[in-house]
Amino acid sequence: MKTLSKLSILTAIIAIYVLVFTACSNPAGGGNRDINGDDDNISLDLYAKAPPILDSDTPIASFAANDIDAAVAYVVDADNPDGEYTLLLHQGLTNTAQLNLNRANRELTIIGLDGEITIQKNSIASQNLFNISNGARLIIGENITLQGIETGSTALVNVAGTGSYFTMLEGSKITGHTINSSSHGAAVTIGQDGHFFMSGGEINDNHNTVDDSIASGGVYVIGTFTMTGGSMTGNTMDTNTPMDIVFNPSGNDAALTRSSNNGGTIGASYPDSFAGN
Numbered sequence: 040m041k042t043l044s045k046l047s048i049l050t051a052i053i054a055i056y057v058l059v060f061t062a063c064s065n066p067a068g069g070g071n072r073d074i075n076g077d078d079d080n081i082s083l084d085l086y087a088k089a090p091p092i093l094d095s096d097t098p099i100a101s102f103a104a105n106d107i108d109a110a111v112a113y114v115v116d117a118d119n120p121d122g123e124y125t126l127l128l129h130q131g132l133t134n135t136a137q138l139n140l141n142r143a144n145r146e147l148t149i150i151g152l153d154g155e156i157t158i159q160k161n162s163i164a165s166q167n168l169f170n171i172s173n174g175a176r177l178i179i180g181e182n183i184t185l186q187g188i189e190t191g192s193t194a195l196v197n198v199a200g201t202g203s204y205f206t207m208l209e210g211s212k213i214t215g216h217t218i219n220s221s222s223h224g225a226a227v228t229i230g231q232d233g234h235f236f237m238s239g240g241e242i243n244d245n246h247n248t249v250d251d252s253i254a255s256g257g258v259y260v261i262g263t264f265t266m267t268g269g270s271m272t273g274n275t276m277d278t279n280t281p282m283d284i285v286f287n288p289s290g291n292d293a294a295l296t297r298s299s300n301n302g303g304t305i306g307a308s309y310p311d312s313f314a315g316n
Contacts (some may be wrong), residue, residue, distance in 0.1 A: 050259040079112070083110050083132075086125045098127075107158065108135045114174070117141040119309050125150065128183070137166040140251040143202060149181030151182030160216070164192045173234070174202030179211040187216020187225070187245065194223050195245070199262065201231025207269060209239030217246040224259030224285065226274065233262035237303065242283070250277040252309060255285035265296045272306035281307035 084098040102109045107126075114124050121144035130150050138146060149158075160168040168185055171177050177198075179185065187195045188271065195216045198205040204228065207213070213226045225245040229235045235258065247254040256265065258273030262282070271283040283306045286295050 050291065054198060056269060061289055081113070083129070084127045085110055085113060086112050086127070089171060107132055107138065111138045111140060111147070111209060114138060114147050117142070121145060123148070124245055127152055128156045128158070129153065131159065133159040134161050134168060136161070136163075138169045140171045140175035140177050141173045146176040146178065148178040149183050149185075150180045152213070155182050155184055155212075160181065160185070160187050160191070162188060162190075164188070164190050167195065167197045169196045169205075170201050171196070171198040171205055172200040174200065175201055175203040176206070178206040178208060179209045181210035183210070184212040186214060189215075189217045191216055191218040191225070192220055193218060194228035196227045197230060198227070201232045203232070204234045204236065205229075206236045207238070207240040207242075209268070211240035213240075213242045214244045217248065219248045221249050221251045221254050222259065222287070223247065224255040224257055226256070227258045229258065229260050229262040229264055231261050235262070235264045236259075237264070237266045238268045240269045242269075242271045245274045247276045247282070248271065248278070250280075253285050255282050255309075257283040258285070260284065260286045260295055265295075266303045266305070268303045270304040270306075272304060282309065284308045286310060297302035 083102040085100045085102070086098050100110075100113055102113075107128075110126050113119060114271075123146045125148045128149065158168065160166075168187070169177055173245055185195055195213060196205055216225045218225045225247045226242045242257050246256045253259070254276045256276050257271045264286075274281070274283045276282040284295075288308065
């Protein structure tokens with residue numbers, strides 16, 4: 040009888056824990072919370088993709104217009120659960136400071152609603168728009184354009200560190216970023232142990248004004264780059280030399296992989312063996 044009583048108590052404790060965890064991690068139980076305390080002009084909705092399904096009507100958090108900084112800070116906050124988050128953008132915006140996705144086991148997918156949505160980089164030359172590290176993952180999906188500036192000094196997106204991933208899906212774009220920096224890509228720099236997976240989207244019209252064989256207007260690879268779709272064209276180095284991707288084998292285990300079936304399009308590369316369809 041005592042054994043049964045203890046078992047019943049243990050079962051009740053487990054049930055309470057599951058209920059609390061579900062309320063914290065599942066949007067169906069999390070409700071709609073405005074981080075800025077202002078219910079007007081809501082433009083960013085953040086969802087947690089927790090079992091059993093994503094409830095599209097109840098975001099776990101909403102953010103006032105033009106505050107992607109608060110949304111990213113929420114995703115990496117140590118008090119929030121690990122897992123996958125989806126950020127739905129209703130209008131274009133500009134970041135205030137470098138957006139650091141730097142917590143392991145956190146994945147953020149950004150999707151644009153109602154046509155193309157632009158995330159404009161701020162005017163601070165030395166900052167990335169997104170810096171992905173420490174095992175975090177960023178996915179930019181349909182209708183999202185990352186827009187650079189003409190006076191940058193580092194990549195629009197930087198990814199480095201074990202387990203850190205950046206992914207581009209169909210309908211995404213990186214464009215309009217100009218830097219003056221050797222050993223960098225204007226669009227994306229894949230640092231040591233970083234991963235970039237491109238299954239779709241476009242990287243175009245980015246420029247690195249340095250005249251150097253390891254400067255890239257598009258992507259610079261030290262870590263790992265896998266391409267199964269999408270296109271990289273119209274990116275340049277120096278004045279107007281086409282250079283969409285630079286593969287730097289001195290970066291330890293650097294690797295570039297392209298699918299043999301529909302592996303996307305690269306206009307110009309170093310070494311040039313990676314260019315083509």
